[in-house]
Amino acid sequence: MNELTILISCTDQVGLVTNITRVLATHQFNIIAMREFVDEPNKAFFTRIACTGVFEETDELKEKLLENLPNDAKVNLITKKEKQIVVLVTREYHCLAEILIKNQFKTLGANVMAVIGNYEELRGFTEKLGIPYFYVSHVDKEKSQFEDKIKEIINQFDADYLVLAKFMRILSADFVKDYAGKIVNIHHSFLPAFIGANPYRQAFERGVKIIGATAHFVTNNLDEGPIITQHTTHVDHNFGVKEMVRAGKEIEKKVLLEALELIFEDRVFVNGNKTIVFK
Amino acid sequence: MNELTILISCTDQVGLVTNITRVLATHQFNIIAMREFVDEPNKAFFTRIACTGVFEETDELKEKLLENLPNDAKVNLITKKEKQIVVLVTREYHCLAEILIKNQFKTLGANVMAVIGNYEELRGFTEKLGIPYFYVSHVDKEKSQFEDKIKEIINQFDADYLVLAKFMRILSADFVKDYAGKIVNIHHSFLPAFIGANPYRQAFERGVKIIGATAHFVTNNLDEGPIITQHTTHVDHNFGVKEMVRAGKEIEKKVLLEALELIFEDRVFVNGNKTIVFK
Amino acid sequence: MNELTILISCTDQVGLVTNITRVLATHQFNIIAMREFVDEPNKAFFTRIACTGVFEETDELKEKLLENLPNDAKVNLITKKEKQIVVLVTREYHCLAEILIKNQFKTLGANVMAVIGNYEELRGFTEKLGIPYFYVSHVDKEKSQFEDKIKEIINQFDADYLVLAKFMRILSADFVKDYAGKIVNIHHSFLPAFIGANPYRQAFERGVKIIGATAHFVTNNLDEGPIITQHTTHVDHNFGVKEMVRAGKEIEKKVLLEALELIFEDRVFVNGNKTIVFK
Amino acid sequence: MNELTILISCTDQVGLVTNITRVLATHQFNIIAMREFVDEPNKAFFTRIACTGVFEETDELKEKLLENLPNDAKVNLITKKEKQIVVLVTREYHCLAEILIKNQFKTLGANVMAVIGNYEELRGFTEKLGIPYFYVSHVDKEKSQFEDKIKEIINQFDADYLVLAKFMRILSADFVKDYAGKIVNIHHSFLPAFIGANPYRQAFERGVKIIGATAHFVTNNLDEGPIITQHTTHVDHNFGVKEMVRAGKEIEKKVLLEALELIFEDRVFVNGNKTIVFK
Known part of the structure; x- marks a missing residue:
């Protein structure tokens, strides 16, 4: 059977x-x-x-x-159970670590083939856990050059999904088209609130009592792709920007990992700019 | 159609x-x-x-x-959309009020035919909202007499469900059998924690950081019937018993009303001592 | 003592x-x-x-x-415990009912002196609970005329706070100035997401997985006043606009009543465009 | 300054x-x-x-x-910011990994000096992250022998706290006395529900709609120590024991890490069998 x-x-x-x-x-x-x-x-x-x-x-x-x-x-x-993924990162460890730990203990529901970073910070940790780390700096490169380098690496692997685990560069329409429906991003705010840069500073300035995070498929329109999962957490007047960032990271990793679990179990359909999630 | x-x-x-x-x-x-x-x-x-x-x-x-x-x-x-219900109460207003308000504005998904109380406290409010109130004291009565009186009233109506909205008397096995699968209770704790009397005092004494409530179908075994919905809310060292009771009431009405909505939309199956809830 | x-x-x-x-x-x-x-x-x-x-x-x-x-x-x-309030409404009952029920059973921490509505829908219910209802239509009136009528009524009472319990008219800068720091509003979205009209339709169109509500003090800038409390609740692809509205109402009343409780217990400071809430 | x-x-x-x-x-x-x-x-x-x-x-x-x-x-x-801790484990990785990752990236608020396990499973991962791992089997040992071995290791370090990160052996009254007020445990249920063994199986059998976890200081009475933090998460009829365990692990690590953060920031007082937590 x-x-x-x-x-x-x-x-x-x-x-x-x-x-x-x-x-x-x-x-x-x-x-x-x-x-x-x-x-x-x-x-x-x-x-x-x-x-x-x-x-x-x-x-x-x-x-x-x-x-x-x-x-x-x-x-x-x-029929095959295990998805293959490539993870893109910048400098923040929290989402990557959550992915690599579950990968290490075989509870991710997917296999991490490689990590690509535009900084070197996360190489040491990644390699300790036995995953190859590729460094592609965006400095002194045109966006198309930068992305070509990344594509070159990705295309060495037969990845089902690209996971942007706090990858802080905006991908071009061309790049996104090449991997349509396969790129998952974690956005550090409860979309559509605080679109764009520095959402936690925006949240602090506005004096909100809740912050959140959003996992979504990436489309041409930045921060506008189909939303997969969202969660929020309470903050109060004692939270400065730093404390919001700290609390936000816990939500970000929770939201991203929940989205990945749903995707890896084939529970998510894209329907226009929305998702249907059969939990 | x-x-x-x-x-x-x-x-x-x-x-x-x-x-x-x-x-x-x-x-x-x-x-x-x-x-x-x-x-x-x-x-x-x-x-x-x-x-x-x-x-x-x-x-x-x-x-x-x-x-x-x-x-x-x-x-x-x-096919018929609207369920008919009879509500049983003692002295606390919060669950009854939530039911009667939604009944009043036709958003309950059911029709309240009558309220039965073993005290007179809630008569005034109930009657203001146009619902008949029946008083059956348990004082100086054997349990069977008390229950016979209640049954007599219930049986005047063709109720689909009996809702125990903080009805603080334990019903006999015989009574429960007569309305098997039709009695919904709200229990003022997160079952199976704090079974029995004074759950908020128990919670206070134990120093828990969360309190909750449970809506369940009533069976012979007190506090053991199939659970329909549960929610919890955070408390801390500033909460005495009184504050826990106050916070608990908000959870109780939320849990009970959520359970009723699910039942009235025919989303709940009983499966042994559990429920299947198709949300 | x-x-x-x-x-x-x-x-x-x-x-x-x-x-x-x-x-x-x-x-x-x-x-x-x-x-x-x-x-x-x-x-x-x-x-x-x-x-x-x-x-x-x-x-x-x-x-x-x-x-x-x-x-x-x-x-x-x-020293005095009980605040005096006037409530402004339009046609939706859920926040008003929650306030009037708690007022009726003396658990609001304030005393409702009057309800003012720009429709007649909620008169019956309000009067049943013994509270005077004043009808001031906005139809065929200039905004200043409309507001003068409302002020006239408010000024009959010595209210500590005006509670906008789903009052769907935008108040002028002049009106707001007259009651600076005393007007509390419930906004039907998780601000700053979905500012403006029809937030639930906006939420549906965007395909969010969470909706929320915000209680805030009213200032000149619509939807920009200091936030007191916020909560969110999960929604999914099964929620049309109607279901979002229904779920939203539960959050709205929870958020508003929580804010009022904090205000009535003198736990809220306004600090620029933010609040400090000593829970 | x-x-x-x-x-x-x-x-x-x-x-x-x-x-x-x-x-x-x-x-x-x-x-x-x-x-x-x-x-x-x-x-x-x-x-x-x-x-x-x-x-x-x-x-x-x-x-x-x-x-x-x-x-x-x-x-x-x-005055000193950084606490020193020793972690005790059995075979489950999820709490240990969360601790070691934060330790690795200097966001734990404490320094992990050693990990002690009664199985060898977690040695590889621990050592990859540069932390010494000590194996003390309980097999063929009297409890006192087993605990003496553990104490011997602990006493090599000047630890402020011992963290039981899913350490599945019950510690003796003598052991607990030696480290009074310094042992933090994560219990895999929402205490006081499901005290004892196999809480997720108990939860499944009872048909609850919520599961939870509890972080507490360890005292003589098993599962009765002062509670520091608790959280719950919703489950439904689709959850078998396996799925409850999986969801439970996410809550367990959240609860434990939240408790540790509070402890490491000196925000927790023990008051009899309760805690006061100044968040």
Whole structure:
């Protein structure tokens, strides 16, 4: 018996669930968990089905599903468990460390193939944990040069996702297009509040009583990509900028790791500029 | 087009979802939202399906579903939106008020038919909001007499649920049996911590940093019924028993109202001494 | 023995606490709880002292304190427990109801003298609970006329605070100046996210995973006044605008009532565009 | 200018704050932040004062403070910032890793001198991060022998605190006495719920909707020591024991690290079987 996760999205119409489950029953697949969502204004259907069955390869099943679904259907059959990722960092350790620790103890749900940094600060720690570290400085380089260097490294690996774990450079539209839907970022504010630079200073100046963080897929529009997870934490008048940054880091790593867990378990669909998350 | 919520539970087996959705498709019902859960250790299957379709009565649909399901299947087709409830209270107002306010402004998802209290304190407020108040004192009565009086009142109404909104008398096994699966209680602690009397004093004595509340269905075993919702809130050394009670009341009403909303939307299954809640 | 709450703010300097507590000790006042905060960048000192002592009037104590403090010191000695408030509403009931219920059962920490609404919807409910309701329509009136009418009513009462409990009209700078530091508003978003109209629609369009609410003092700049309390709650792809509004209302009332409790207990200082909250 | 944190506890009486602050003012110390709490039922006074001043040693100041306080006063003047700790583990990595990462990047507020484990599993990771690892098996040893071995190692270091980071052996009364007030434990449940073994299995069996964790000082009575911090997180019917354990680990490390931060900043007083935490 193998486990299979099936992700399907298509235009909504009557009978989709019947069609899908009939195909699965015909092939003797047993549904363990099923989630579906219809975006009614946009007539879009999404489902995630976890099932078990006996199979050697899934091409025939995929074909059968496509035959029974609208023409625009996307069917994704996922058998391999472990995703491969490359992590990009600048100088802050907290998100990277959380990822590398879980990687080290095999609880990340993914395998970290490499870390790329535009500073050298995090090399020592990364290498201690046995992960290759690539240093690409942005200094004295045009953005396109800088990004070409990074792409060169990334393309040595067959990564499912690029994780920006506090990578503090803005990526170009071209770069983003090359890895569309595969780049996950942690933003150090509760978006859409405090877009742009120095969110904790902005939060301090405004005198907010809550700060937060946002994990999102990266698109062309900075800070505008589909949001995956968000959390907040209370602050008060005793918090200066430094204390907000410290509290913020705890939220940032929590939010990013929660998003990664959902992504690695194939629980996240992108639907326009939003996400559907089948927790 | 009518809306229909379908609740089904039965022994788990391969093909259940297909069988169910095929019957629905045959009858031209369109699934809006579907949730299912399999309790694997107990081989039990649960599903909640919200759908739309054209129908006058649902007997034929129910029959068809039962034909296609295991013998132990329970099928519940729910068309009427509004539940009818009777509320039992003692002297504390906070849960009752929250219920009556939402009832008043038609946002409760249910209709309060009557309030029964073993003290007179809450009569004035209840009647101001136009709800009949029945006083049944427990003083100088045997428990069976007391409960018979209450039952007499309840049975004047065709209530779907009895809500114990800080009703501070323990109900007998006989009483509970008469309304099995229909009695919802709010317990003033985070169960199973602080079972029994004076949970806030217990919490104070123990020096906990969190207090909570629990909404549960009532069964024979006091404080042991299936839990529906729980929440907690932080307390600190500045909280005496009085402050804990005050903070606790906010949590109690939040927890109870959240549970009621879930129940009134038919999102809660009882599964042994646990619940399945399809949020 | 009487209880006294002392609020002091002034330029920070060495020895302030000693000076203050020496005066209190001389007058045989016993400190029950004391909180202090120094805004170091702005060299500003704030303290809240709860104490008990024997006194008939507090003028002499205030004089003695002022003699021992910098010239810019503000000293506020508060003996009466109950604040007087006027509530302004439009059509939404949830915040008003929470206030009136607590007022009814004497747990608000303040006394509601009147409710003013620019619609008639909430009259019935307000009057049922014995509170006078004043209707001032904004229709066919200049803003100044509308506000003059409201002021006329407010000025019949000696209110400590005006509570905007989902009052959906923007108040003029002149109006705000007349009640400077006395107007509390609940804003239906987690400020500074979603400033302006229809925050829940904005939140839905952006696809956020959290919504929130903000209680703040009202100043000239709309949505820019000093924030008192904020809370957030999780939402997901199942939430349309309607569901966000519903969840938002629960947060709004929680946030507003928490802010009011803090204000009524004299725990909130305004410090420029921020607040200091001694919880 | 040096920074000094002053912790004082004694029997409560009128004038304590005046006496203390007068001594500080005489010595030209400037109070930055001050917190005080009176446990009224027990007539106990606690204060934490952060101040700055010019001094070479603090003996004279301490003497002066003691002269002006009740006989039972405990005065603790803390100048050194960094605490020294020894960590005890069994086989679970999550709490240890969080501690060692913060230690590595100098954000723990303490210095990890050694890790002691009753299994070898965590040696590799610990040593990678440059911390000595000592293995003491409990197998084939009497408890006293086992503990003597551990004490021998601990006593090589001058540790301020012993942190039980998922150390799964129960320590004897004798051991606890030797390090009274210095042992911090993370308990994998929301105490007092699920005392004893397998709390996540207990939680699963009971069908709770929330799980939590508790950091506490260790005393003779297992799971009964003064609680420092607690947090909870929501679970639902989809969580089996395994998923509860996974979610629980995230809470455990959050709770433990929060407690350690508070302890290392000298914000925690033990008051009988409770704590006072000046956040």
